[in-house]
Amino acid sequence: MAGIELIISSICNATFCEVPYNETYQAPDSLAEKDTNFMSLMKEVNGKNIKVTTYNNTPLSSTELENGTVVGKGVAFTILNILRKKFNFTYEVVLPTKNFELGAKISDDSIIGLLNSSKVDMAVAFIPTLLPYREWVSFSIDLDEGVWVMMLKRPKESAAGSGLLAPFNDLVWYLVLAAVLTFGPCITFFTRVRSKLITDDEGVLPLKPSFWFVYSAFLKQGTNLSPEANTTRVLFVTWWLFMILLSAFYTANLTAFLTLSKFTLAIETPKDLYQKNNRWVASAGSSVEHVVKTEGEDLYFLNAMISSGKARFLSVAGDKDFLDFVKKGAVLVKEQTVVDHLMYNDYISKKDVEESEKCTYVVAPSAFMKKQRAFAYPVGSKLKGLFDPVLTQIFQAGILDFLKRSDLPSTKICPLDLQSKDRKLRNSDLIMTYMVMVAGSATAVAVFGAEVFIKRYVSGKLNKNKKSKRKKSKTGKSLKSHDDSRPPPYDSLFGKNPKFNVETTRMKMINGREYYVFETSNGDKKLIPARAPSSFLYRSDK
Template sequence: MATGIELMVAAALCLACPPMNHTLPEELILLDEFGSVVTDVPLDVHAENVGLDEETPMETLEVLRNKREKLRNMKAWINGRHLRIATLEDYPLSYTEVLENGTRVGHGVSFQIIEFLQEKFNFTYEVVVPQDNILGSKVDLDRSLIEMLNNSEVDIAAAFIPSLSEQRSFVFYSTTTLDEGEWIMVMRRPRESAGGSGLLAPFEFYVWILIFVSLLAVGPIIYMLIIVRNRLTGDTKQQPYSLGHCAWFVYGALMKQGSTLSPIADSTRLLFATWWIFITILTSFYTANLTAFLTLSKFTLPYNTVNDILTKNKHFVSMRGGAVEYAIRTTNESLYMLNRMILNNYAVFTETSNDTYNLQNYVERNGYVFVRDRPAINIMLYRDYLYRKSVSFNDEKVHCPFAMAKEPFLKKKRTFAYPIGSNLSELFDPELLNLVESGIIKHLSARELPSAEICPQDLGSTERQLRNGDLMMTYYIMLAGFVTSLVVFTTELLFRYINARHEANKWARHGIGRSPNGQSVKPSRWLRGLRRLHSGDKQLLGSSTHAQNVTPPPPYQSIFNHGGEHHWHQGGKGHGLVLGGNQNGGVRRMINGRDYIVFRNANGQSQLVPVRSPSAALFQYTYTE
């Protein structure tokens, strides 16, 4: 705050200042509040005095003067004039309402701009709509907005009209672009992310391919290197493992099951250790990425781009007579590649302009993808969110059953349109440019929306429980394993049957028990059982003849548990220990490092009874069960 001394000094200085000069410089061009030239520019004024270069021809001054005169005449012409303005039902950018007296009133961003122009140039207007709520094209011109402009039935089309190449021969687009329209896909929110099954998500597709190739190739490589090493070094200590053993070692290491192979050579050990280290690192990365994916993975949608719709033949719906339909049907447009989907009835163009009905009928009930411009999609999802929020307050999945793709389906510049030959563009476009550059149009388009994103693609929920869909790959692996084992089992039975038939044919050709060279041939087990089946005793196939021909020795318990009366005594030299006190005496002998008691059966044959507990238990089970 200035002090008294400072104010006194300032007043003294002002008294000493020269008086202000209110006269303007000569040859100055003045503009009014609307930007129009007020001061007439004489033709003999020097070019540098009006802001032009010395090299600028004098004809430019004449052009500026003619333009100024034309704007002045146009303002005088439109002052108090009544205009006919056509529009489309395209909420929230442009839509109409019919009052009780039958008057149609326009609303939306387009008519907020028209009201600004009306206040600027002082004109009146009436709103008309085409008979069909369509934009129109060369092959779809009847009852359209383009037809009204082409026939000069209206003075201007106040709507966000996409700039399409085919329509340029019928209308004149505004030189000022209102915005760049983006048509977005909205779909039912899937239960799980479209990034793939939970078990396959940690690695990309090509990584899985390389892992599978390495799993098939490393086994044969190790086998070949071992063979080459043994042949070059002449080493006889290192056992040359078979190809099957090497392949199973590779698979077992992948499953972390180890191996029974024990290589001796250092080079072979390095081969085995290299594969183990590779598998250890690979499984560590897989486990870490799988944990991250199942808990904190980013949600993705199954349809994000136009190529997803095309390759997966997904049904989609859009507005009848809108930019999407004409961009698909027009040859030189970017979406013409989807034209065959119209022929195959994968594309639906709805007649109704009610976005809520289209969302519920096509998307929620039938699972279609709805393509709509971004402002309409945002308003539609926001209102749906508010309604579902009142029904269920806490569950985000109930609030947001729909999801919006990130990538635009179509991009087109949007402008106002005029009849060909109209000069209203020269009057309105400078004002529209001021609105666009100041951000007013962008603000008006998003005025009804909150600042936060409504129902984003990823809801951002931190607590994620594993669903059954995350484990589907586990079920597929189990099913594939069982099916493979069943196929192998069936193959074994088939080969066994073929071998049996081969032996049967050989016996039938060369006689029972004889080969072509006269040697005896032992029949197969199946044929022996079949021969016994046709014999006189009618023994069943696969039944044992052990009980008919062999007399079993005494039970194992009777050898040692006869009241403790039996004891071992030393037999003759070389005869081992002899069990006494029983008519069924036996001699204990060491055979192949194991203890047995040798009995003499009634038919004179020797029978071995194992003394060791596990073997004795098996022996007892064989003869008593």
């Protein structure tokens, strides 16, 4: 209950109740003098009409024309009305000629200009307390911390990448490509070195078979190479283990990306704007423009984007006009409260749109900048000493935070991750499959053209030389080599293949199983199972 009493007491003290004084307490002379000055200021302001200025920054501050009179709206004027009821004064709104906080010149085109020339008594707006501003105006107590965010159009896909490339970053893909291109020559190199140091039956594996072994294993296919040396076998096993682990990680990460991956943006920090040279806009004459153009500020590096046209400071009638630039790909830099209201109003305006399509915009996770904000007075104004105690009580009671979000829902508006559980694969997820098909087909056409060129124009000359050498050979016969490590063709048992001697085929029991035993043309013996299901493929009577 103590907390509730404190809140009620703060609201009461800030609005309708008199300034609390303890008559029994004997204050020191300094406090008594301060109280005397405070009471005299109250009497001076009582019934007085003061001039205030503001600018359009909905919902924090704005104006409307009612019956020919400019009426202030927004959170700032709600606070001013509390002060008006407290001290019994009236006010008149004087607008600057431009919707600027600070213009190019200190004149009537901005709030700071009106205050510096003492044409108004107070600025009812949340103005950042920048150090250069303090040279021209006097600020009240800090009312809140303004957070400027980056609002951009929600992309259709995450910045992590397209579906097939997303599991690994660019460095991993480059290293995998390097491994595929270099491991084949490594096998050839080691077998060549081994053949020179150790003399055995295994020769050198040429570069072409080694490369195709690496490529086929990369696609998880088999090979007809049968290494005999332990060194070569270890190399083969090493590559197979590498591909097994790589494919396991890739499959697991691809599944996680397509189902549970966190949505990321390409623009998350102000440095991303500069590094990726992305277009962005902000209000003209605002503190953002002043910070970016002031040398020595943290965001001064963005000043280079102004000359290139990537950064623009625009003067618009309403903040809603900025949405047209955001739809075209630009990033909007604005206060978080303003952006939240823009996104919420845009969300509720889409009544006939599917729920998944209502969140058109999104806010970057990192803030653009943070600055303290306050009301402002002319330098030496007496209103500062009168209003600051009440503004302190309003701030401590949390009334400002409540007013800024009173028109917004309690949940986060259009968060970065929409928590969609029924995600379906989009065409963008499979774009790499189409690129692989196109690249593979183009490569096949290029290789085909190269083969035609080599066979017809390059190999033709070599064949002529070979024919002349064959005529000089003694035997005049050419021996055709064949690979007996492969299984015989099915038609070998039916006399259609002269390479196999079918007439010598006989039955033989080996380890309890029947086999057809026949001899090849070079004298080797081959076995074909007689009772296995696959043996029916060899039976001529079925």
